[in-house]
Amino acid sequence: MTAQTGLHVVVIGSGAVGTVSAIECLRAGHRVTVVDPGSPGGEQASSYGNAGWLSSHSVIPPAEPGMWKRVPSFLLDPLGPLSIRWAYLPKVMPWLTRFLLAASTTPRIERTARALRTLLVDAPKLHATLAEEAGVPQLVERRGVLHVYPDRAAFEREARSWEIRRRVGVTWLELSADELRQREPTLHRRYTFGLVVEEAGHCRDPGGYVAALSDLAQARGAARIATRATGFRLERGRLAAVTTEQGEIPCDRAVVAAGARSKPLAASLGDPLPLESERGYHVMVTGAEAGPRTPVMASDAKMIVNFMNGGLRAAGQVEFAGLAAAPNWKRAEILRDHLISMFPELPNPIPADRLKVWLGHRPSMPDGRPCIGTARKTTDVVYAFGHGHVGLVGSARTGRLVAQLVGGATPEIPLAPFDPRRFL
Numbered sequence: 039m040t041a042q043t044g045l046h047v048v049v050i051g052s053g054a055v056g057t058v059s060a061i062e063c064l065r066a067g068h069r070v071t072v073v074d075p076g077s078p079g080g081e082q083a084s085s086y087g088n089a090g091w092l093s094s095h096s097v098i099p100p101a102e103p104g105m106w107k108r109v110p111s112f113l114l115d116p117l118g119p120l121s122i123r124w125a126y127l128p129k130v131m132p133w134l135t136r137f138l139l140a141a142s143t144t145p146r147i148e149r150t151a152r153a154l155r156t157l158l159v160d161a162p163k164l165h166a167t168l169a170e171e172a173g174v175p176q177l178v179e180r181r182g183v184l185h186v187y188p189d190r191a192a193f194e195r196e197a198r199s200w201e202i203r204r205r206v207g208v209t210w211l212e213l214s215a216d217e218l219r220q221r222e223p224t225l226h227r228r229y230t231f232g233l234v235v236e237e238a239g240h241c242r243d244p245g246g247y248v249a250a251l252s253d254l255a256q257a258r259g260a261a262r263i264a265t266r267a268t269g270f271r272l273e274r275g276r277l278a279a280v281t282t283e284q285g286e287i288p289c290d291r292a293v294v295a296a297g298a299r300s301k302p303l304a305a306s307l308g309d310p311l312p313l314e315s316e317r318g319y320h321v322m323v324t325g326a327e328a329g330p331r332t333p334v335m336a337s338d339a340k341m342i343v344n345f346m347n348g349g350l351r352a353a354g355q356v357e358f359a360g361l362a363a364a365p366n367w368k369r370a371e372i373l374r375d376h377l378i379s380m381f382p383e384l385p386n387p388i389p390a391d392r393l394k395v396w397l398g399h400r401p402s403m404p405d406g407r408p409c410i411g412t413a414r415k416t417t418d419v420v421y422a423f424g425h426g427h428v429g430l431v432g433s434a435r436t437g438r439l440v441a442q443l444v445g446g447a448t449p450e451i452p453l454a455p456f457d458p459r460r461f462l
């Protein structure tokens with residue numbers, strides 16, 4: 039098929055995925071309008087407050103074999119690293135069942151890992167190029183990331199995941215207690231084993247990065263309309279317009295990249311896709327006295343810690359409570375307490391005026407793989423949502439794939455593992 043150019047594409051959502059999709063559609067010669075009631079990469083977007091990891095090795099889905107046995111503790115310990123609010127249990131149960139089943143065996147996990155690897159493999163490089171184009175090269179660093187464990191035995195308890203990573207081509211360096219100490223002098227000495235994944239990178243300000251990418255898109259001709267998309271108008275099976283709270287926008291193609299809020303848009307086209315919010319939190323400390331030289335994931339706290347431009351950020355936690363429930367800021371306090379315990383040179387307590395907290399919604403599919411493909415009713419609507427824990431890192435290739443789907447070109451990686459129809 040010959041790739042088409044010169045179409046009018048409406049991109050719904052200006053988080054990382056929508057914004058990179060807009061840039062790639064412009065690059066392919068299309069006219070682009072981006073709609074979002076919020077600002078690009080603003081606090082409403084998951085892309086704003088994430089941990090900033092550009093981790094091409096993040097290929098393991100969050101669930102694991104046998105995890106179903108821990109569901110009671112997810113309900114009973116509301117402050118554990120993964121929790122489910124009681125009131126939300128009936129609603130999340132069907133999704134949760136699929137989530138647990140999708141990772142119930144090693145071959146299932148490996149299938150997802152192989153697919154995610156194709157999406158993420160050179161993401162740090164792709165992001166470095168995008169950041170360069172947007173005039174913010176300093177926001178993307180490629181210095182590797184560090185995973186730390188209390189001891190080798192703790193690492194070996196995660197051996198299955200690392201073995202799958204090895205099989206899909208991830209390599210790493212192991213650090214002894216001494217090497218870890220030299221590399222991270224302010225890290226608590228209870229961590230005696232580390233791994234460095236050198237291929238990974240990180241972003242020093244995900245919200246600022248997305249805002250800069252949005253400026254780039256606008257400088258290249260994208261229009262931006264501050265409104266909420268409500269659905270689509272089809273005529274004889276073809277897309278005629280995206281409907282919004284401010285009226286219709288006539289167009290040839292649409293891209294649904296509304297993150298965790300994409301579900302009703304897909305449902306309006308007859309695609310009831312199982313998208314759930316995996317709520318996560320961050321805490322930021324300004325003027326931090328200590329912290330990691332390399333972005334670090336603590337295996338015991340299940341938390342990522344990085345220096346960002348605005349301060350030291352600790353991000354993590356998974357909470358199932360839906361899009362509407364109020365934040366439980368105790369979860370951010372847990373992150374703060376873990377942070378102090380990881381870096382004992384931080385003041386305890388940290389003065390409140392040096393702390394900032396945030397709640398975000400990871401847009402998650404039960405199998406840990408995003409939906410990248412077209413709607414059943416019309417191939418004029420492209421879905422690009424559901425990136426869960428890897429939406430920042432995964433946005434670079436997703437944007438390219440979106441432009442390929444929009445223009446009818448052959449996608450650069452096989453899209454079967456990401457096909458929305460796998461759930462329908």
Ligand SMILES: Cc1cc2nc3c(=O)[nH]c(=O)nc-3n(C[C@H](O)[C@H](O)[C@H](O)COP(=O)(O)OP(=O)(O)OC[C@H]3O[C@@H](n4cnc5c(N)ncnc54)[C@H](O)[C@@H]3O)c2cc1C
Nearest residue numbers: 051053054055084085088089090091267297318429430431
């Ligand atoms: C605590 C935490 C840590 C994380 N750490 C990492 C990490 O280190 N690395 C990584 O790769 N990922 C990480 N993630 C995941 C990552 O943040 C998300 O996967 C990613 O940001 C999703 O991007 P998105 O563009 O799909 O959605 P979003 O960034 O949420 O953007 C969606 C946009 O759509 C808009 N929107 C919603 N509804 C509509 C509508 N109807 N019409 C128009 N616009 C609409 C919203 O206003 C929003 O701006 C983390 C997430 C959390 C919560």
